[in-house]
Amino acid sequence: MEIVAFLSDITSHLNDLNMKLQGKNNTVCNLTSAVCAFQKKLELFKCDLQQDLLHFPKLLNQTAGTHRHHNHAEFLDKLIKNFQTRFGDFPLGKQVLLCMENPFLVKNIAEFSTEALKICPWASAASLQSELIELQENLALQESLCDPTTFWTKMVPAADVPSLQKVALQILTMFPSTYCCESAFSTMNMVKNKYRSTLSNEHLHQCLRLALTPFMPKFKELVAQKRCHFSH
Structure with a gap:
């Protein structure tokens, strides 16, 4: 159960990073800062394994802080090297x-x-x-x-x-993540469902533009351009 507790704690930290990497208004600068901060946190986590387990509450509860977790430190070493390999050549200084x-x-x-x-x-x-x-x-x-x-x-x-x-x-204007693409794909799946099997590509394109645009229509101006016909 000790390994499960450790994996639960470290996965929680990874999930926190994943949440920071999502969102519409994040720039590549925001995401780079988040990744760099997490890399420093990994070094902190490695030291914390040999001390008070402040960042591993489930592991602390499982072991009562009585053991030295050398195997878990090796796992963090591999995770640190993995991050260095993936983001080491990123050009933003x-x-x-x-x-x-x-x-x-x-x-x-x-x-x-x-x-x-x-x-x-x-x-x-x-x-x-x-x-x-x-x-x-x-x-x-x-x-x-x-x-x-x-x-x-x-x-x-x-x-x-x-x-x-x-x-x-x-x-x-760099695309820092695939969040927008994944969000658009999910929207397309909702628009083009099994009940709209005859929806053409052109109409699908127009529906997606309406669903994904950040602009709010000026309803008052649109209504002001219309005239009511009271004779009907």
């Missing part, structure tokens, strides 16, 4: 992530440009460095309180920092 979240906190501008060129090789390091400095000195933007997507798409003047904004938009 710390300075790029920091710039996407809050460009005014970036101190090492040269390192930022180096990391940005790994993602956007078409960009110019000199332009990125100059534009970031100009952006950091913009007092109006320093006072803006909004999320990163709104900041880079609506607040930052594209004419002043064209290369920097283009890099930001390329990063923020």
Whole structure:
């Protein structure tokens, strides 16, 4: 039962990570931060196995904290290496992530440009460095309180920092997960059920656009364009 308790605890932590990786408004920056944080948690979990089992309540309840769990530590070692293998080559560096979240906190501008060129090789390091400095000195933007997507798409003047904004938009529009695809596929299964076997592909496409669009119709304007015929 000890191994079952351990697997239950570690699976619970993995499920927490999985929940953070889902959602419509998550950017690749959010998901990268979540994965990096979990990798550090794995190191913490490994140390905790030899101490108070603070992060393994079911295992603590099962063993009463009386045993050293070397076999479980080996399992965590393999899990740590697995995460390093899967995410070790991901090009988003710390300075790029920091710039996407809050460009005014970036101190090492040269390192930022180096990391940005790994993602956007078409960009110019000199332009990125100059534009970031100009952006950091913009007092109006320093006072803006909004999320990163709104900041880079609506607040930052594209004419002043064209290369920097283009890099930001390329990063923020990356597909970080298959959540949207899976959600759309589930919606399609609900729309095209066994009771609608004659539904054409064109009508299915239109139904999916209505079901998946984030835009809310302006019902008052649509109604105002119609006229009632009281003679009928």
